[in-house]
Amino acid sequence: MASLTPTEFLNVVNQTLEYNYSGVDIVGEVASFKVNQGKWVFFDLKDEKSSMGCFMPVWDLHVPLEDGMKVMVQGTAKVTVWGKFSFTVKKVAPVGEGSLKKAYEKLKKKLAGEGLFDEAKKRPIPKGLAKIGVISSTQAAGYADFVKILNARWGGMKVLTAHTQVQGLDAPEQIIRALNYFNERGEVEAIAILRGGGSADDLACFNDEALVRAVAASRIPVICGIGHEVDESLCDLACDVRASTPSNAAEMLTWDKAAVRQEVRRTVRKLGRDLLEKISSLHKDKIRQCLQKIQTACEQCERMVWEKKRLLEALNPEKVLARGYAIITGKMSPGNVVKITTFDAEVDAEVKKVKERKK
Amino acid sequence: MAEKKNLNEKIAELDKRVEWFYSDEFELGEAVARYEEATELAKEIERDLGELKNEIEVLTEDFSK
Numbered sequence: 001m002a003s004l005t006p007t008e009f010l011n012v013v014n015q016t017l018e019y020n021y022s023g024v025d026i027v028g029e030v031a032s033f034k035v036n037q038g039k040w041v042f043f044d045l046k047d048e049k050s051s052m053g054c055f056m057p058v059w060d061l062h063v064p065l066e067d068g069m070k071v072m073v074q075g076t077a078k079v080t081v082w083g084k085f086s087f088t089v090k091k092v093a094p095v096g097e098g099s100l101k102k103a104y105e106k107l108k109k110k111l112a113g114e115g116l117f118d119e120a121k122k123r124p125i126p127k128g129l130a131k132i133g134v135i136s137s138t139q140a141a142g143y144a145d146f147v148k149i150l151n152a153r154w155g156g157m158k159v160l161t162a163h164t165q166v167q168g169l170d171a172p173e174q175i176i177r178a179l180n181y182f183n184e185r186g187e188v189e190a191i192a193i194l195r196g197g198g199s200a201d202d203l204a205c206f207n208d209e210a211l212v213r214a215v216a217a218s219r220i221p222v223i224c225g226i227g228h229e230v231d232e233s234l235c236d237l238a239c240d241v242r243a244s245t246p247s248n249a250a251e252m253l254t255w256d257k258a259a260v261r262q263e264v265r266r267t268v269r270k271l272g273r274d275l276l277e278k279i280s281s282l283h284k285d286k287i288r289q290c291l292q293k294i295q296t297a298c299e300q301c302e303r304m305v306w307e308k309k310r311l312l313e314a315l316n317p318e319k320v321l322a323r324g325y326a327i328i329t330g331k332m333s334p335g336n337v338v339k340i341t342t343f344d345a346e347v348d349a350e351v352k353k354v355k356e357r358k359k
Numbered sequence: 360m361a362e363k364k365n366l367n368e369k370i371a372e373l374d375k376r377v378e379w380f381y382s383d384e385f386e387l388g389e390a391v392a393r394y395e396e397a398t399e400l401a402k403e404i405e406r407d408l409g410e411l412k413n414e415i416e417v418l419t420e421d422f423s424k
Contacts, residue, residue, distance in 0.1 A: 155411025
């Protein structure tokens with residue numbers, strides 16, 4: 001068998017390590033965590049029997065770590081030219097309830113301090129948008145629920161779905177890529193990030209710092225429907241609108257066809273009723289005006305009749321006689337007999353003389 | 360040719376038409392014709408609601424890389 005130099009041997013070993021173990025998830029407890037020069041992260045990953053040194057650039061660290069936390073890591077193992085084992089971490093995420101909670105609280109405090117969750121920054125997402133982007137796993141039950149509710153409630157929407165992982169170490173990067181995809185194109189009016197219920201470990205990817213920052217920075221408003229009502233991820237806090245579930249997100253993005261149909265019918269029925277009422281009220285007004293005119297005309301007529309009556313009464317000869325005047329009938333020439341009528345007598349009298357009266 | 364209105368625009372149009380009946384611009388002479396137009400639009404909205412379908416497209420981009 002051919003012999004190898006140490007360099008050749010280490011190259012073979014490193015190739016074997018890379019080929020066979022680069023995708024392996026390793027779960028252990030963090031010990032001796034430290035950050036050097038603000039750039040390089042060092043920690044040991046250990047269990048009861050063994051410990052391995054881990055290294056990573058600080059920009060690849062998206063969750064707050066501290067000694068005692070249980071984490072899952074993915075990375076590359078190699079033996080250095082000095083024969084020392086080294087493990088470069090590519091991805092790390094807390095696992096187990098205690099570690100997840102600790103990392104969650106720590107990051108929540110940090111990002112809240114930076115104003116990422118400020119209510120004032122949140123934008124409303126109107127219902128019935130023409131085009132939306134969805135980021136989810138197309139195989140997930142949550143996505144199927146979303147589509148089902150969306151189709152049952154409303155239509156006419158164009159939905160562009162970016163299929164990504166929604167759990168595990170790779171999920172945050174994929175979701176960020178999808179967010180960037182939609183933001184760069186700017187063709188959708190809102191982005192929905194969806195994932196159905198799951199364990200705290202399953203939903204942990206939505207507490208990834210880089211993802212939470214990407215959600216908060218999205219130019220296009222983001223609605224999150226992640227897990228169940230009781231689950232609260234940091235993405236939920238950073239997005240513009242939080243839905244309790246994917247189905248709830250579909251409800252929040254749409255009107256209900258049946259309700260709209262009812263509302264349209266109600267509006268038109270009410271309009272018909274109001275219009276009839278208005279017409280009838282306008283007719284009533286017109287009738288009232290006519291009656292008023294008739295009444296005025298009647299009153300004028302009555303007044304006129306009364307005045308004529310008064311005039312006639314004043315001209316009544318009996319009234320004249322009552323005032324002491326007399327009426328003479330017959331030819332007024334000397335020797336003629338004329339008739340003099342007073343209020344209470346009739347006298348026949350002979351005319352003696354007629355002369356012109358000076359006025 | 361006038362651009363075909365989508366459902367949202369038709370609903371907004373119906374609201375606008377209904378508003379006229381309650382505004383100072385209301386005139387009895389025009390009311391009946393306008394009412395007929397509004398009911399016609401309502402029927403059109405109902406018809407559209409029955410025909411509405413969402414278009415769902417899964418992007419071919421690979422977001423794992």
